[in-house]
Amino acid sequence: MTTVLSVEYRRDHVLILDQTLLPQQQHFIRCTTTKEVWECIHALKVRGAPAIGMAAAFGLAVWANRFPGLNFSDFLVKLEQEHRFLASSRPTAVNLFWALERVTAAAKKASSVPEAVQAIENEAMQIQQEDEAVCRKIGEHALELLKDGDTILTICNAGAIATARYGTALAPMHLAKEYGKQLSAYACETRPLLQGGRLTTWELLQAGIDVTLITDNMSAHTMRTKGISAVIVGCDRVAANGDTANKIGTFGLALQARALNIPFYVAAPTSTIDLKTPSGEEIPIEERNPEEVTHFGGKRIAPEGVKVFNPAFDVTPHEYITAIITENGIAHGDYARELPRLVNQEKAVIKK
Numbered sequence: 494m495t496t497v498l499s500v501e502y503r504r505d506h507v508l509i510l511d512q513t514l515l516p517q518q519q520h521f522i523r524c525t526t527t528k529e530v531w532e533c534i535h536a537l538k539v540r541g542a543p544a545i546g547m548a549a550a551f552g553l554a555v556w557a558n559r560f561p562g563l564n565f566s567d568f569l570v571k572l573e574q575e576h577r578f579l580a581s582s583r584p585t586a587v588n589l590f591w592a593l594e595r596v597t598a599a600a601k602k603a604s605s606v607p608e609a610v611q612a613i614e615n616e617a618m619q620i621q622q623e624d625e626a627v628c629r630k631i632g633e634h635a636l637e638l639l640k641d642g643d644t645i646l647t648i649c650n651a652g653a654i655a656t657a658r659y660g661t662a663l664a665p666m667h668l669a670k671e672y673g674k675q676l677s678a679y680a681c682e683t684r685p686l687l688q689g690g691r692l693t694t695w696e697l698l699q700a701g702i703d704v705t706l707i708t709d710n711m712s713a714h715t716m717r718t719k720g721i722s723a724v725i726v727g728c729d730r731v732a733a734n735g736d737t738a739n740k741i742g743t744f745g746l747a748l749q750a751r752a753l754n755i756p757f758y759v760a761a762p763t764s765t766i767d768l769k770t771p772s773g774e775e776i777p778i779e780e781r782n783p784e785e786v787t788h789f790g791g792k793r794i795a796p797e798g799v800k801v802f803n804p805a806f807d808v809t810p811h812e813y814i815t816a817i818i819t820e821n822g823i824a825h826g827d828y829a830r831e832l833p834r835l836v837n838q839e840k841a842v843i844k845k
C-alpha cells in the first residue's frame with residue numbers, strides 16, 4: 494500500500510500532501526503557521542476527517558514550538574485563540590474539534606511554556622499513532638463482514654491519505670491485500686471535487702487493488718448489475734443515535750442499497766462519534782463555494798447567474814445503516830445504546 498503520509502510533523506513545520514493536485518502531482522506544502530494550516534484544511538489540500546484533525550493538532554504544535562517568550566498565562570490565552578481559529582476551518586468533521594481539544598487539554602495540564610510545548614507535541618503525535626492502530630482495527634472488523642472475492646462500492650476517499658494509514662472504509666481493502674485475499678472496489682467519482690475519481694482510484698491502484706471508477710449517477714445501476722456485496726463509506730460525524738454525516742451523495746447510496754437489499758456499512762473511528770450531538774439534524778453541514786459546481790477543471794460549465802446549492806455533506810439516517818464499524822467492534826443497529834459502549838471502550842483498545 495502507499496506509505497505516503499498525508500500529514501507529517503517536522504517540529505518547526507508540518508508537511509501536508511496537497512490532495513488537490515493528486516493524482517497528477519505529489520507535492521507537499523510546508524506550513525509554518527496556523528494560517529497556512531487553516532488554508533490547507535479549508536481548501537481541502539488536506540481532507541478526510543482524521544487527517545484534518547491531525548493537521549490541526551500539528552498546526553498547534555508548530556505554533557507552540559515557535560512561541561516567543563516564557564509567560565505561561567500569555568501562552569494559554571494565545572493557544573485558545575489559535576485553537577478557535579483552526580476550528581473555524583471546516584464545520585462538519587468532529588475529528589477537527591476532537592483533536593484540537595485533546596492537544597489544548599494536554600497543554601493546560603502543564604505548568605510552564607516548555608512543558609506545554611512538549612505536551613502539545615506529544616499529544617499530536619499520539620493522535621497520529623493511535624489513528625494508524627485504529628484504522629487497522631476497523632479494517633479487521635470490516636473483514637468480518639466481507640468474504641474473499643467480494644466487491645464493495647464506496648464514495649469519496651476514506652482511505653490511507655484521509656487518515657494516518659489504511660483509511661477507514663478502505664482499510665478492509667488494504668488489509669485484504671496484505672492477507673492475500675481478493676476484494677474489488679467500485680469508486681464513485683464524487684462530484685464536485687472528485688475525491689473518488691482522483692484519490693480513491695489513485696490510492697487503490699498504487700496498492701495493487703482492483704478498482705473501477707464510475708460517475709455518481711451510475712451507482713444504482715452498478716449495484717444492481719455488478720454484484721456489489723456491500724457499500725462501505727467513511728464518515729465525518731456520527732450522532733448519538735447513529736445518524737451519519739459523510740460526503741454528499743452518501744445518503745443516496747444508502748437509499749439505493751436499501752432498495753436493492755445490499756448492506757450499507759459506515760466505517761467510523763470512535764473519534765468521529767459525537768455523543769454530544771443527539772441526531773443528524775444537529776450536525777452542521779458545510780456549504781462550499783458555488784464555483785465548485787459551476788466550474789469544472791477551471792472552466793465555467795453552467796450559465797452565469799445560475800443559483801447553486803453546494804452542500805459538502807449529507808446525513809444518512811441511522812435506520813438505513815446496516816452496521817457501524819469502529820476500532821472497538823461493530824454496532825448492528827440500536828446505535829443509541831451501542832455507540833456509547835464502543836466509545837467508552839476506546840482507551841482499553843488503544844493500550845493493547
Ligand SMILES: CSC[C@@H](O)[C@@H](O)C(=O)COP(=O)(O)O
Pocket residue numbers: 537540541542543586648649650651652655656660661662688726727728729739740741805
Ligand atoms: C476517513 S475519511 C472520512 C470522511 O471524512 C470522508 O468520507 C469524507 O467525506 C471526506 O470529505 P472531504 O470533503 O473530502 O474532507
